[in-house]
Amino acid sequence: MITTVTTVTTTAITSIAAASLTMVVILSLITLLIQAEIIGSLQSEWSQRTIRRISVVIPPLLGVFVVTIAVRLYDLFV
Amino acid sequence: MKQGTDRIQHVFWVLLLLITCGEMLIATPYPQAGIILHGFLLVGLLTFSGVAQRAEVRNLALALSLAPMIRLLSLALPLPLIPQMAWYPAVSILLMLSFWLITRSIGITRQQLNIRIGNVPLQLALSLVGLGLGAAEYLILQPAPQQMPSIMHVVLMSLSLLIFTGLVEELIFRGLLQSLAPLVLGRWGFGYVAILFGVLHIGYLSFADVVFAGLVGLMFAQLVRWGSSLFGVTLAHGLTNITLFLALPWLAQQPFVPMEIVILVLLMIGGATFILVGSFMAIQHSFAGSTKTTVASATLRDLRRAHGLSYLELATRASVPARRVAEFELGQALIQNEDLGRIARALGVAPEQLYRSSATS
Numbered sequence: 001m002i003t004t005v006t007t008v009t010t011t012a013i014t015s016i017a018a019a020s021l022t023m024v025v026i027l028s029l030i031t032l033l034i035q036a037e038i039i040g041s042l043q044s045e046w047s048q049r050t051i052r053r054i055s056v057v058i059p060p061l062l063g064v065f066v067v068t069i070a071v072r073l074y075d076l077f078v
Numbered sequence: 079m080k081q082g083t084d085r086i087q088h089v090f091w092v093l094l095l096l097i098t099c100g101e102m103l104i105a106t107p108y109p110q111a112g113i114i115l116h117g118f119l120l121v122g123l124l125t126f127s128g129v130a131q132r133a134e135v136r137n138l139a140l141a142l143s144l145a146p147m148i149r150l151l152s153l154a155l156p157l158p159l160i161p162q163m164a165w166y167p168a169v170s171i172l173l174m175l176s177f178w179l180i181t182r183s184i185g186i187t188r189q190q191l192n193i194r195i196g197n198v199p200l201q202l203a204l205s206l207v208g209l210g211l212g213a214a215e216y217l218i219l220q221p222a223p224q225q226m227p228s229i230m231h232v233v234l235m236s237l238s239l240l241i242f243t244g245l246v247e248e249l250i251f252r253g254l255l256q257s258l259a260p261l262v263l264g265r266w267g268f269g270y271v272a273i274l275f276g277v278l279h280i281g282y283l284s285f286a287d288v289v290f291a292g293l294v295g296l297m298f299a300q301l302v303r304w305g306s307s308l309f310g311v312t313l314a315h316g317l318t319n320i321t322l323f324l325a326l327p328w329l330a331q332q333p334f335v336p337m338e339i340v341i342l343v344l345l346m347i348g349g350a351t352f353i354l355v356g357s358f359m360a361i362q363h364s365f366a367g368s369t370k371t372t373v374a375s376a377t378l379r380d381l382r383r384a385h386g387l388s389y390l391e392l393a394t395r396a397s398v399p400a401r402r403v404a405e406f407e408l409g410q411a412l413i414q415n416e417d418l419g420r421i422a423r424a425l426g427v428a429p430e431q432l433y434r435s436s437a438t439s
Contacts, residue, residue, distance in 0.1 A: 001215065001291050001318055002243045004152045004169045006281025008105050018158070021113050025154035028117040035121065039128075050128025053140055056179045057124060057147060060172040064154045067168070071156045 022068050029061040086135050087263055090142070093123070094274060097145050101280040104149065113153055116146035133388035134261040137184045141254050145274060147176050148250075162225070163234060170242035177249055184258075190393060190400055191253040196307025203355050204301065204310030205317055210348010211294060212321025213341045218286045223327035236320050244316030251275050251295060252302045252311055260401045261389045264408060267401070268303075272296040294318075297352075304359040306399070374432050375409045381425045382407070396424035 036054045039047045096119055103112030120143055127139035152169045160168060181191065188194070195201065226232050251271055260267030276292025298311040321344065329335050382392050382403075389407075393400035398417050405411035406421075413421075415429075422429040 001211070001247075001279065001294060001315060001322075002166075002239075003148055003247055003275070003278040004173065004243070005157070005165050006152075006279065007283055008109070008281035009152050010157075018156070020110050021153045022156070024110065024113045024117050025150050028120060028150065031117075031121055032124070035125070046129050049136075050125060052183060053124050053127045053136075056140065056183050057120065057143060057176060059179065060147065060151065060176045063172045063175065064151060068154070068156050071159045075159050 022064070025061060025064055029058065029065060032058060032061070086130075086132070087266075089126075090138065090263060090270065093119070093142060094270065094277070097274065098277045098280070100146070100149065101277055104153070105280055105283060109153065113150065116149045119143075120146040120150065132262075133390065134258070137186075137390065138255075138258045138262045140180055140184060141258050142274075144173070144176060144180065144250050144254070145278065148173060148278060151176075163231070163238065166238050166242035170246045173246055173250070177246070177254065181254060184390070185394070186254070186257065186390060186400075187394055189397060190257050190390070191249070192257070192302055192306055192308045192399070193249070193253065194307050195309050196305050198309075200355060200359065201305065201307055201310035202313070203351060204305070204359075205313030206351040207348050207355070208314035208317025209321055209344045210346070210352070211314065211318040213326065213344035213348065215287065215290060215318065215322050216326045217341065218284055218290055219282060219322065221323055221327055223331055224324060226324070226328070232324065235324060239319040239323065240313075240316030243319050244312050244314075247275075248298070248308050248312040248315055252298050253308055256299055256302065257400055258390075261404045264404070265410065268296065268299045272299060301356065301359065303401075304356075304363040310355075375407050377432055378421070378425075379407050381427060385425060392421065392424055396420040 032054050036051050036058075039050050039054075096115065100112045100115040100119060103109070103115060106112070123139050123143040123146070127136045127143070130136045130139060148169075151172050155168055155172075157165050157168065224235065226235065251274070255271045255274070256268065259270050263270050272292050272295035275295035276288045276290075279288050279291040282288075298315070301311055302308060326337075326341070329340060330337055382389075385392075387395070389403045390400045393403045396403070396417075398420055402411065402413075402417065403421070406413050406417075418429050418432060422432055
């Protein structure tokens with residue numbers, strides 16, 4: 001009973017699709033950052049609340065980005 | 079108002095359907111389609127959690143964003159480039175960060191999440207249920223044995239499974255989502271979270287395992303409700319995974335090990351523990367607080383709204399689970415005198431006010 005790393009996860013990440021999957025996550029991160037910037041220009045209560053909610057998932061997605069870059073660099077140079 | 083509530087409930091069922099579609103697409107040869115859908119779902123859920131009118135709806139939408147997050151994090155990290163031992167920690171640490179940020183944003187307390195030890199002997203005994211569940215799931219999945227070159231690897235992998243699968247998943251599903259879903263979905267809240275838990279197992283490509291995980295989710299939900307603690311089910315969940323992915327595949331490789339007998343014994347231990355401990359917890363739960371009564375549902379709702387409080391805010395003030403407040407308001411549960419006193423104090427009224435009106439409401 002593990003939801004995170006399943007049979008499909010291990011199959012998908014070892015295939016050619018792995019890089020494109022990371023790309024989708026980075027695009028999601030960029031979308032959220034742009035959305036936060038656009039909504040941030042509004043001054044309503046809901047817009048401020050939405051920004052607070054969006055900012056909740058940015059650090060973990062940023063974590064994926066940083067880990068991916070670090071591991072790729074390590075793989076390249078070491 | 080009832081129509082609005084129904085509409086919101088339909089929205090959440092549609093979201094569950096979309097998460098299911100995303101999981102099914104990931105299981106196809108083109109997982110990109112599924113991950114794109116999860117990406118859209120994440121953005122949509124976060125937007126929904128900002129614009130929805132009711133606090134309960136906003137909170138559930140935010141908590142539900144953990145479902146696409148689980149898949150985005152697990153598929154996007156470059157796992158093949160790191161040792162297999164580190165796979166679960168790598169995903170779970172980022173997931174824990176999401177969980178912590180979400181709980182902080184919602185303002186839910188540890189008590190609301192059932193993060194407490196509870197009745198230690200009972201909760202420790204409950205962990206043995208994991209042996210039976212691990213054996214049952216082994217019969218479904220038959221996983222290949224892991225590469226375990228030393229005892230240290232076995233110990234580290236066991237701890238990894240216990241902490242980074244058992245603890246993290248119980249915090250998310252039986253802790254956060256189970257506390258929030260009944261506030262929006264009423265009686266269907268537990269079922270909703272159990273189905274979601276099952277759906278996130280589609281990646282094992284076994285329909286039987288999806289059903290199994292859903293049923294276990296429902297069982298764990300009830301055990302947490304009775305015991306008001308995540309401790310036992312966390313241990314049981316961890317032990318299930320250790321039995322399933324480490325112990326039984328290793329035993330199956332050893333010569334002269336009668337696997338049928340081993341599995342039968344584990345199933346009997348798990349089943350007997352569940353019946354004994356579960357029954358005891360159920361009885362203890364139903365007799366807790368010798369006197370119970372029906373709360374005046376309409377009065378409680380009116381007073382809560384008059385104070386401008388959400389379920390969660392009232393529950394936090396009164397130090398009772400938010401799910402219980404919703405159940406009292408909907409007339410779905412009897413209230414203990416102790417809880418009634420706390421809620422009345424939080425609302426600044428005498429407990430009798432909630433009793434007296436019960437006859438007329």
